[in-house]
Amino acid sequence: MSEEKKMTHEEAGQKGGEATSSNHGEKFYQEIGEKGGEATSSNHNKEFYKEIGEKGGKSQSSNNK
Template sequence: MADKMSREEAGRKGGEETARTHDKEFYQEIGSKGGESRGDSDGKMSREEAGRKGGQN
């Protein structure tokens, strides 16, 4: 039976593969989408609001 890799090792390998196959613009697009998903118009959210949103499932 083959040895199973840890979650950490699998994540590292996946990240390395993604970095090898994608360019800077790929990561910039992901980053900008993350900022957009917050939903606030001015790009600012109080810590209290962020905590509430983070606690919602």
């Protein structure tokens, strides 16, 4: 009986990411980043950006509190 090694979720994600990267160029990533930014902007207000801006200025350990 042959044993087939199953791929972990992490390995599958990495393989998919590498395939996407090899099939698409820099422009693809710019476009999806812009699209995501627009979606975030339409779903959140100024307070959201204020909060994440403040989090960004703090150390990782203080963000977890």
